[in-house]
Amino acid sequence: QDDIPSLKDVVPWPFGVAIDERETTGASSQLVTKHFGQFTPENQMKPEAIQPTEGEFTFAAADALMDFAVDNDLRVYGHTLVWHSQTPDWFFEKTVTDAEGVETAVPLSTSAEDQAVLRARMRTHIETVAEHFRTTYGEYGTAGNPIVGFDVVNEVIAESEPDGLRRSEWFRVLGPGYIAEAFEIASEAFNGGDPEGPVALFINDYNTELPAKREAMFSVVEDLLAAGAPVDGVGHQLHVSLAQPIGQIKETLDRFAPLGLLQNVSELDVGIDGTITQEKLVEQGYYYADLFDVLRDYDLSSVTVWGPTDTRSWRSEGSPLLFDGQLQAKPAYWGIVDRA
Ligand code: XIL
Numbered sequence: 001q002d003d004i005p006s007l008k009d010v011v012p013w014p015f016g017v018a019i020d021e022r023e024t025t026g027a028s029s030q031l032v033t034k035h036f037g038q039f040t041p042e043n044q045m046k047p048e049a050i051q052p053t054e055g056e057f058t059f060a061a062a063d064a065l066m067d068f069a070v071d072n073d074l075r076v077y078g079h080t081l082v083w084h085s086q087t088p089d090w091f092f093e094k095t096v097t098d099a100e101g102v103e104t105a106v107p108l109s110t111s112a113e114d115q116a117v118l119r120a121r122m123r124t125h126i127e128t129v130a131e132h133f134r135t136t137y138g139e140y141g142t143a144g145n146p147i148v149g150f151d152v153v154n155e156v157i158a159e160s161e162p163d164g165l166r167r168s169e170w171f172r173v174l175g176p177g178y179i180a181e182a183f184e185i186a187s188e189a190f191n192g193g194d195p196e197g198p199v200a201l202f203i204n205d206y207n208t209e210l211p212a213k214r215e216a217m218f219s220v221v222e223d224l225l226a227a228g229a230p231v232d233g234v235g236h237q238l239h240v241s242l243a244q245p246i247g248q249i250k251e252t253l254d255r256f257a258p259l260g261l262l263q264n265v266s267e268l269d270v271g272i273d274g275t276i277t278q279e280k281l282v283e284q285g286y287y288y289a290d291l292f293d294v295l296r297d298y299d300l301s302s303v304t305v306w307g308p309t310d311t312r313s314w315r316s317e318g319s320p321l322l323f324d325g326q327l328q329a330k331p332a333y334w335g336i337v338d339r340a
Contacts, residue, residue: 004329007035007322010340012296014148016077016304018042018267021061023308024068031308031327038075038148040266040304041065042314045078047087051125054090059132066137069146077266077302078150080204081126082182084168085155091121092169108173118173123185126152130189140190141198149200149301151235151266152186153179157205157217164216179203179220180229187230195230200301204235204266209249218255225259233262233301241271241318242280242287250294263298267306270332271318281319285331288322289339 008015016038017023023032023039032039043049044061051057069076093105094117108114137145156179158166165171170178183201191197203221207213217234224231234256238249256263270287272280295303307313311325322333 004333005337005340007333007336008037010337011292011303013300014038014075014302016040016075016302017308018304018306019065019308020044021064022312024064027327028308028312029068029072031323033072033074035322036074038077038302038304039065039069040077040079042307043086045129046080047083047091047125049086050129052088054121057128057132059136063136066133066146070137070144074146075148075302076146077264077304078129078147078199079266080151080154081129081186082122082152082156082170082178083154084166084170092118092173107169110173110175115174118170119181122170122178122182126182126185127189130186147190147199149202149233149264150186150190151204152182152201152231154204155206156203157208157213157220159210159212159216161216164220180224180227183224183229183231191230193230195232200232200262201230202233202235202262202264202266203231204237206237206239206267208234208236209238209240209244209252211248211251214252214255221256221259221261225261231261233264234259235264235266237267237306238265239267239269239271239306239315241273242283243273244270246287246291246294249291253295253298257298262301264301265295265303267304269306269313269315269318269320271315271320273318276319282331284319285333285335287335288332289335292336293339 014037017036019039020042023029044065092108094108095103096106097103108118156166165176186201187193190199208217307321309323309325310319310321313321324330
């Protein structure tokens with residue numbers, strides 16, 4: 001580990017990794033600080049982690065990662081505020097009391113009253129997150145506060161829907177306007193409403209390399225911008241496999257480029273289908289090499305791999321990352337380094 005090049009020194013953009021508390025100590029933390037200049041909390045800033053119960057905010061795990069960032073001079077990419085997944089059910093429910101005084105949780109309806117409830121919850125959640133990190137780490141954009149960006153909305157696109165929007169609980173209760181509203185609230189909360197503010201606000205999604213999803217996301221983003229929503233950038237997760245043509249990834253970056261937004265690769269991993277063999281690992285090395293050759297042509301705001309090692313990956317069966325469980329550099333690592 002000691003004598004190999006640092007990845008962050010050989011790529012042209014801020015290089016990030018998804019981590020949790022296991023990466024804040026020991027050999028894994030050394031791997032992270034050697035190769036990466038930024039990280040995304042893998043789970044610790046999701047709604048279920050931060051507000052498991054309405055009004056009870058739990059920032060201990062997120063703060064432990066923030067402290068690690070401050071101690072090691074790493075940037076933090078926040079993830080995520082408004083999502084259909086890893087968001088507690090209470091967001092979308094209300095309690096009704098029957099004649100016997102028995103309380104039951106029922107889904108919020110689309111009445112104006114229930115919509116106001118969910119809107120207020122969205123606002124409270126986003127504002128409390130922004131305020132917590134400001135109070136604890138100092139104003140955004142100043143030394144001490146490592147947060148440089150945030151996924152405001154995650155996975156809101158569904159190419160199968162005529163309007164391209166996922167039928168989530170957010171959508172069901174609030175309709176399509178909830179996305180712009182989330183950006184308005186986040187812009188005020190993190191950046192004081194300044195469109196040039198220090199925290200870049202992203203719309204993030206997977207499969208954006210596939211043409212149908214790409215087009216659905218493109219028109220949603222175009223509409224958001226036309227409506228004046230303070231969207232700063234698009235995040236492409238890039239959870240791909242060796243079968244994914246790299247040309248389609250390039251087409252996606254080219255498609256969004258004219259919008260003048262930031263673009264980032266937010267959750268990169270490249271899974272191997274079937275049995276993991278040395279041959280497949282070498283093929284994966286060439287895939288990473290070819291992919292980074294393409295990515296190097298773009299001024300991305302950051303590129304993040306979704307985990308430090310294969311054994312820590314949410315897709316571990318496909319050994320999709322740059323280091324193995326022994327923290328050894330894989331051909332995937334060398335693919336990036338050799339072409340740099
Ligand atoms: C994943 C994490 O890696 C897992 O640990 C967790 O169990 C589920 O979520 N898209 C996203 C990420 O935006 O938040 C997801 O992360 C992977 C897919």
